[in-house]
Amino acid sequence: MSGRLLAAGFRLPRQAAAEGRIDLAKFTSVPRSSHSQRYALQRIYTQNHPARLFHASISRQSRSRFGPSKSREQDLKAADGQEELRPSRKEKRRERERRVQERLNLTEDGKERSQKERSQKERSQKQDQSQNGAKQEKTRRVPFKVVLAVGAGFVLWQTWKGVFAAEPLNGQTFSPFEIVDQQQISPTAFIITVKPVISRWDPLSGQAKLEWIDNLQRELSRAGTWAVEIKQPELQVARDYTPLPYDEPSTAHEDGTQDRARSFFFSQPTSPTMKFLIRKTDGGEVSSWLSRRKVGDTIELRGPHQSFNVVARVGAEDGDKRVVFLAGGTGIAPALQTANSIFQEHQQTMKQMPQVDIIWANRSREDCRPENPIIKLLEQLKQESQGKISYVCTVDEDGTFITANDIIAKAQLESPKQAQKPTASPRKSWWFSASAGSTQANAAQLEPPTQSTGKDETNCYFHSPQLLVASAGEDYEKINGEKRNPKWKCTCWKKVDGVDLRIPKFKNLLMVSGPEGFINHFAGPKYWADGKERQGPVGGVIGQLAKKYPSLTSDWLVLKL
């Protein structure tokens, strides 16, 4: 077959060349071995010559014998006009080039795509970055939101704490108390009894709240003087008022002893209520408003505000210490607190209890009647303390005023001449008995001072008259805004047989409480400095007495309330 084809293939171009239709020189370079090239010659021939029919017949023959190749069939079809001719080499090359180009284009496209992708990627990266930035911004914003949320939560919590979760009585917010009793004891004075209002929002149960108030009063009444503020809501002003000693229930101790139950006002000793003795002052903003309150009304209290730690100041050295209290009118309330706290402190050691003498000055006779609950209370304290607490009631109407002689008598002041007289050797306290054997040995036991303060009493906060002048009566450290603990430990030093020992040099107390004029008359005025009312130097009647009786300066502290 190939021979015939070849013959046909070469004969036809020659004939065509003879007829001048093709240039055979062109075909010399065509390798004969290549079937495709030979076929290309045929194509050239048949394209331009009617002899294609011959070619078609040959093709038909070969097709019948071997079956047409696909390309040949295409050619035949093309010859028959049914199909397009197979692509020439050039076309193929073009096609190839095109494909290459396409591929290149593709690559370029790819490149483009990759570029696009890259740019897209970059864009997406940028987007991502921007998103990340946004996220970062978000994350940056999140803490801000968190801060806001925390801040809002804190404010809410503080509000909740302040309004609902605060202690039933605290120094920051006013707490509602209900008036459960009101007792008129004289034309101008009355006692109100209040108990905390129980709200369903309270974190403490009703009973727990009452117990809390009970414990607070018990704790405070053992230290010294304290007061709470009562608010006048219409004018938004508040004044200090002194709670009366509360009813003390019976308490059992580990050593088997038991404190007696004390009930000043109620048959039932345990009554978690607070009582105030209030005098209505003409034109007074708060006292007048309080006098118009009825049982069932609500008043608002803030505190407690502790002032003098009388137990720490008077001490319990030998039982020979004295407290003289000059009280004018409602000034009896801190006098009762003082007597009660000293009595509480020494209930188990009555021998060491200082003598407490109260001189109560009143304007009207009515205030000193035995039916007056305050007189009853004083009487009860007197009896329970076995005379260690005593009281005298003076009435202006009767012309019985407190005089300088009363102070001298109660304080048992001695003039220097009397003081020079030989006296019995002083009784020894447990501090002295501890140093009875070897003073040096016991000195070490009692922690001798690392720096010798010697006789310098000015460093002793509780017992120094010099430090007391500028004191605002703040004997307690603030804990959570409340004054609860003694502010300073006493660092008084006392020389025993030439050795400095850490022994508090206790002082007698001469306390003056009442209206401003009363205090000014007996102890001289207080003064204001740095927003606080200071004790000021001792003046008035006591100041005059101190000139005559030096022991009033050396052995006594004058406290103004």
Ligand SMILES: Cc1cc2nc3c(=O)[nH]c(=O)nc-3n(C[C@H](O)[C@H](O)[C@H](O)COP(=O)(O)OP(=O)(O)OC[C@H]3O[C@@H](n4cnc5c(N)ncnc54)[C@H](O)[C@@H]3O)c2cc1C
């Ligand atoms: C620690 C402490 C504890 C206290 N404890 C008690 C207590 O237990 N019981 C008690 O009753 N009191 C107590 N007081 C006193 C109490 O705080 C009040 O001072 C008292 O009740 C008078 O207050 P008020 O608002 O009624 O009178 P305020 O309005 O303060 O008036 C006081 C006086 O000044 C006069 N006055 C007021 N404004 C004027 C003016 N513009 N011009 C001239 N005169 C004026 C009034 O007529 C009145 O006589 C205590 C005080 C302190 C500091």
